[in-house]
Amino acid sequence: xxxxxxxxxxxxxxxxxxxxxxxxxxxxxxxxxxxxxxxxxxxxxxxxxxxxxxxxxxxxxxxxxxxxxxxxxxxxxxxxxxxxxxxxxxxxxxxxxxxxxxxxxxxxxxxxxxxxxxxxxxxxxxxxxxxxxxxxxxxxxxxxxxxxxxxxxxxxxxxxxxxxxxxxxxxxxxxxxxxxxxxxxxxxxxxxxxxxxxxxxxxxxxxxxxxxxxxxxxxxxxxxxxxxxxxxxxxxxxxxxxxxxxxxxxxxxxxxxxxxx
Amino acid sequence: xxxxxxxxxxxxxxxxxxxxxxxxxxxxxxxxxxxxxxxxxxxxxxxxxxxxxxxxxxxxxxxxxxxxxxxxxxxxxxxxxxxxxxxxxxxxxxxxxxxxxxxxxxxxxxxxxxxxxxxxxxxxxxxxxxxxxxxxxxxxxxxxxxxxxxxxxxxxxxxxxxxxxxxxxxxxxxxxxxxxxxxxxxxxxxxxxxxxxxxxxxxxxxxxxxxxxxxxxxxxxxxxxxxxxxxxxxxxxxxxxxxxxxxxxxxxxxxxxxxxxxxxxxxxxxxx
Numbered sequence: 001x002x003x004x005x006x007x008x009x010x011x012x013x014x015x016x017x018x019x020x021x022x023x024x025x026x027x028x029x030x031x032x033x034x035x036x037x038x039x040x041x042x043x044x045x046x047x048x049x050x051x052x053x054x055x056x057x058x059x060x061x062x063x064x065x066x067x068x069x070x071x072x073x074x075x076x077x078x079x080x081x082x083x084x085x086x087x088x089x090x091x092x093x094x095x096x097x098x099x100x101x102x103x104x105x106x107x108x109x110x111x112x113x114x115x116x117x118x119x120x121x122x123x124x125x126x127x128x129x130x131x132x133x134x135x136x137x138x139x140x141x142x143x144x145x146x147x148x149x150x151x152x153x154x155x156x157x158x159x160x161x162x163x164x165x166x167x168x169x170x171x172x173x174x175x176x177x178x179x180x181x182x183x184x185x186x187x188x189x190x191x192x193x194x195x196x197x198x199x200x201x202x203x204x205x206x207x208x209x210x211x212x213x214x215x216x217x218x219x220x221x222x223x224x225x226x227x228x229x230x231x232x233x234x235x236x237x238x239x240x241x242x243x244x245x246x247x248x249x250x251x252x253x254x255x256x257x258x259x260x261x
Numbered sequence: 262x263x264x265x266x267x268x269x270x271x272x273x274x275x276x277x278x279x280x281x282x283x284x285x286x287x288x289x290x291x292x293x294x295x296x297x298x299x300x301x302x303x304x305x306x307x308x309x310x311x312x313x314x315x316x317x318x319x320x321x322x323x324x325x326x327x328x329x330x331x332x333x334x335x336x337x338x339x340x341x342x343x344x345x346x347x348x349x350x351x352x353x354x355x356x357x358x359x360x361x362x363x364x365x366x367x368x369x370x371x372x373x374x375x376x377x378x379x380x381x382x383x384x385x386x387x388x389x390x391x392x393x394x395x396x397x398x399x400x401x402x403x404x405x406x407x408x409x410x411x412x413x414x415x416x417x418x419x420x421x422x423x424x425x426x427x428x429x430x431x432x433x434x435x436x437x438x439x440x441x442x443x444x445x446x447x448x449x450x451x452x453x454x455x456x457x458x459x460x461x462x463x464x465x466x467x468x469x470x471x472x473x474x475x476x477x478x479x480x481x482x483x484x485x486x487x488x489x490x491x492x493x494x495x496x497x498x499x500x501x502x503x504x505x506x507x508x509x510x511x512x513x514x515x516x517x518x519x520x521x522x523x524x525x526x527x528x529x530x531x532x533x
Contacts (some may be wrong), residue, residue, distance in 0.1 A: 029440025037447055041455055047461040051318050054310045179292045186299035193303070223399035 005109065012113040018128040022119055027119060035122040038074070042067045042130065042243075058194045062224060065134040070192050072127025073153055075120070077160035083115020084108075085181065092229030093176045094254035095258050096114050108249060112240045142201070152219035155238040159211055163188075169252035191215040195230075204230060211237040271365060272373040287390075290385040297334050301398065302405070304330045319460040320491060329458055331400040332486045333479055338386040340478070342375045342416045345445075347440045348429025352508045358530045366427060368517065375422055405488025409499045413485040416506045421478045423513035424449060448452030454480035459492055467493035468485030474513055477506045 020027040042064055049060040088111060091097040100107050100114075135141070142150070167180045174180070191212040195203050206212040207230035216236045220229070283290075305327060314321040321329060348371065351357035360367045394400040400508050404410035428445045432438045450456065452475035459467055470476045470492065481502055484490040490502045497505070 023437040024437065026437035026440040029444060031440075033440055033443040035448060038441070039449075040451065043451075044457045046456055048311055048318075051461055053315050053318060055307075055310055056313060174288075176286070177289045179289050179291070179296070182290055182296050186296040189300060189303045193307060194310075197306045200305075 003201060004232060008105075008113050013082055013118065016116045016118040017163055025114075031119045031122045033139040034119055035126040038071050038123050038126055041070075055194045055197055056197050058180075061137045062220070063135050063194055064130070065138065065223065066194060066220040067192055068127060068130035068134050068221045069153065072126075072131055073156040073215055075122075075124030075127040077157045077164070079117045079120030081112060081161050081164035082120075082181075083095075083117040084111040084165075085115070085168045085171065086166060087089075087111050087115045088171045089176070089178060092171050092256070095154045095170075098211065107253065108165075117136045117144070126246045135223065141225065145223050145225055148222035149219050152214060152222050155211075155235065156215045156219060159215055159238050162242040165242075165245035165249040169249040172252040172256040187212070188215070191217065205235040206247050207231070208237045211241055268369070271369070272376060275370060276377030276380065279374045280381050283378055283381050284484035287385050287420070288383070290382065291389075293386040294389050294393065295321050295336070295337065296395050297386070301330060301334055301394070305398065315371065319458055321460070324411045326458070327398075327400060328402070328487060329483055331394050331398070331402050332483045333403075333412055335387055335391050335394070335402055336414055336417070336479065336482050336486070338390060339379060339414055340421050340482075341379070341382065342369050342422050342425055344375065344422055345425040345428040345438075346443050347371065347374075348426060349403060349432035349442070350484075352429075352432040352528065353436065353438075355426065355530050357528065361525075368521070371426060374424055377417075379507055384520060393477075402486075404486045406485060406499050409503055410482065410486045413482040413503050413506060416503070417478050420474055420506070420512050420513055423510070423517050424474055424478065427513070427517050427520050428522045430524045433527040448477065449475050450474065453478040454483070474509050477509045481506050 043061065045063050045067060047064075048054075054060070055063050088097065091100065094147075097107075100110050103110055123244065143228075163184055167184055170180055187210065190206060191200070195206070197212055197216050198206065203213070205212075211234045214229065214237070218231050218234060221231070308323060308326045308330075312318060312326070316322065318326070348357075348367075351360065357367070360370065363370070365402075371459060392401055394402055426447075428438075428442055431441055435441065452459070452470055452473060454476065459470060459476060470480075476492065480492070481490065485499055485503060488499070490497045
């Protein structure tokens with residue numbers, strides 16, 4: 001990473017923090033609520049298991065591990081990448097994205113840095129705590145499991161980056177559509193549950209089509225020592241998905257007409 | 262009588278303008294055709310898996326559970342609103358000043374806007390999603406008690422508006438309300454049974470829910486739609502629970518009124 005990129009990154013973090021620190025009460029509340037909001041899916045899982053049933057082939061701790069990994073990956077990707085969706089949303093509506101285009105740095109990097117959302121890091125904190133809590137209640141994974149986990153979580157963050165690029169890029173032409181995030185959430189819901197609940201063709205679609213299983217299921221399975229052939233097909237699929245997101249961003253940014261304002 | 266007629270006329274005019282305004286963004290609403298069914302599809306897989314070998318769970322059969330989520334989805338399209346966001350934005354930017362100078366209550370104006378917005382939602386969200394559920398998922402979303410369901414959904418429409426409006430009023434005291442609004446939204450959806458039926462909650466929690474307005478937003482209309490109501494081990498007849506829901510509308514009207522009277526004193530028009 002070039003020196004100025006790092007400088008821009010640290011300054012963006014500081015600015016984001018300073019901006020939110022102006023309203024400290026609201027910041028603390030938002031920080032806490034972002035974390036609590038992500039606990040809804042684990043809570044539903046807990047209630048399902050407390051009702052005396054289960055996801056076939058998965059204990060409660062194992063199912064919770066998937067959701068913990070999801071929270072961790074989302075906790076890293078959302079504060080870093082998804083703010084840019086709202087930056088493009090605002091600037092496309094106001095017709096001010098030209099200012100970003102005129103700056104002598106990559107528009108993608110600038111948009112991403114401007115969108116850093118400091119309060120979203122509470123999700124990452126929640127993810128780390130929940131992963132630690134569930135792993136502690138399961139047999140200790142071997143070193144190879146942890147290494148594979150790190151690789152898969154990196155791919156998971158890359159996939160979420162791909163989603164952020166696709167959503168942000170779509171707003172260059174689909175001006176002012178605040179609901180694109182909802183669209184993504186409705187897709188991501190399939191990545192929070194054990195793969196065994198889905199039909200076989202769908203399991204393959206989530207491994208090699210849109211690699212949703214790489215977001216949380218496969219990293220969790222790596223820790224649990226469960227391996228499947230789909231996992232290995234999902235590695236190139238994840239790279240292709242992120243690459244497609246980048247290509248889409250580049251194609252759409254050329255179609256930005258600056259019609260707002 | 263004349264004042265009621267005049268109010269209805271105003272409501273119709275504001276609703277019509279809101280309809281026209283939002284009709285420009287109907288393609289945004291059509292996203293619901295993907296979002297609603299996608300969430301529902303996930304629920305189909307989840308509940309098919311956890312019901313394996315179980316007859317009932319939390320008082321629901323598998324068919325009842327899918328009906329619960331289906332009804333909950335489509336009722337949401339009829340009642341959804343963002344009065345909290347709107348009101349806090351007006352107060353924060355000072356634009357609220359123009360509304361208090363108008364010869365009508367802002368609450369009624371905002372309510373009329375919601376009517377227009379949801380009429381559009383009925384055409385572009387409710388009807389298409391209902392048809393998708395019917396033809397794709399084979400979920401027959403036909404209410405067991407059509408008249409009571411209609412009344413209950415109408416009351417839920419009002420209660421959700423009043424909860425959100427009360428939340429928006431908090432902007433009179435706080436400059437930024439993002440955190441508090443997110444917290445109330447989280448509690449509201451969780452305790453309204455949006456994520457999971459309330460019968461899955463511990464019994465003590467279920468009993469507490471009788472004293473909060475949240476279950477009347479989603480759980481009650483959905484249970485009325487299904488034709489039976491039970492919470493915290495208490496089974497209540499449909500007409501009785503709808504009457505209790507109507508009582509909650511009155512309580513929420515009083516709460517909104519009280520908050521309004523206290524909050525409006527704090528308004529300085531800063532930001533105009």
